[in-house]
Amino acid sequence: MKKLSQKTLNKSFITWFYGNLTCFSQEHMQTFGYLCAMLPIIEELYDKQEDRKSAMQTYTAFFNTEPQVGSLVVGMTAGLEEAKANNQPIDGEAINGIRAGLMGPLAGIGDSMIVGTLIPILLGIGLGLSGGGSPLGAIFYIVVWNVLMWFGMKFAYFKGYELGGRAVEILVGEKAQAIRDSIIMIGTIVIGAVAASWININTALMLPGGGALQKTLDGIYPKFLSAAAVIFCWWLMSKKNISPTMVMLLLVVIAFVGVLIGFFNPGLSY
Structure with a gap:
């Protein structure tokens, strides 16, 4: 019976960790990074060159998901490839079907959990530590992000290897939708909290009667301009498909x- 060694699994994980966006393009996305990560697996499981070529063809198909959770x-698939090499009823088409079926759900979970929740929290802490030009904020973000990603992605990789095909039901079954909805809700709350804490837009405009417009707005809806700016940016990016760079400009x-x-x-706007 063929069994992947710990050394090979570690090599595969490290290749994915550092190279998941290898040769990234709009046509292939993460395909080549995935293929490179599977190369040590294929080389250990198959002795014949023809078998290796056939197995590698499985991982030339398009692949794109959230790379951290995508581990x-x-x-x-490393576990599934191992089962296939041991003549279990699994073929390349089945592995590709599983990969394609998990890309979307994992992208939704990862984008909500990592991009929409974790990164804003870490950036918020980093900004707080950067007061007065201190480099502590940048150092904090770089160190904490890399430590969390290393151990988090490694845990996800080896948990996927351990679960094999059983992970499919967990990720796309009935409970998965509730998990994704919960993560999206948490991410939305975090984004709102970060926006309320770090965006402070005020106006210096005076009303015809002599009063300040900002004071009037604060009496009706505190931080109205800040909320309007956030909603405006969201509308431009989500409804008009304008890139973040163009929105910033x-x-x-x-x-x-x-x-x-x-x-x-x-002096009043930040």
């Missing part, structure tokens, strides 16, 4: 024009 798929233009016409005061 689970790489580990799982647009905000610079709006701020510049706003200061020129007296709507914003540089």
Whole structure:
């Protein structure tokens, strides 16, 4: 019976950890990074060159998901490839079907949990530590992010290898939808909290009667302009498909024009 060694599994994981975006393009996305991660697995399981070529063809198909949580798929297919090499009823088509079926669910979970929740939390802490130009914030983010990703991705990889095909039901079954909905809700709350804490937009405009518009807005809806700016940016990116870079440039233009016409005061806006 063929059994993958710990050394080979570690090599496969490290290749995915550092190279999941290898030769990244809009046509292939993470395909080549995935293929490189599976190369040590294939080399140990199959002795004949023809068998290795056939097995590697499985991993030339398009693949793209959230790379951190996606470590689970790489580990799982390593386990499935091991079962296939031991003549169990698993073929390349079945492995590809599982990969394709898990890309979407894992992308949703990973984007909500990592991009929408963890990264804003770490950045929020880092910004708090960077007051007065201190480098502690950047150091904190770099160290904590890499430590969390190393151990988190390694756990996901080896858990996928351990579960094999049983991971499919866990990730796309009935309970999976409830898990994804919960993570999305947490991510939304975190984004709202970060926006409320770090975005502070005020206006210097005076009303015809002599009162300050900002004071009137605070009496009706505190931080109204800040909330409006967040919703505006969300609308541009999600509904109009404008890139984040273009949105940032647009905000610079709006701020510049706003200061020129007296709507914003540089001393009051952040």
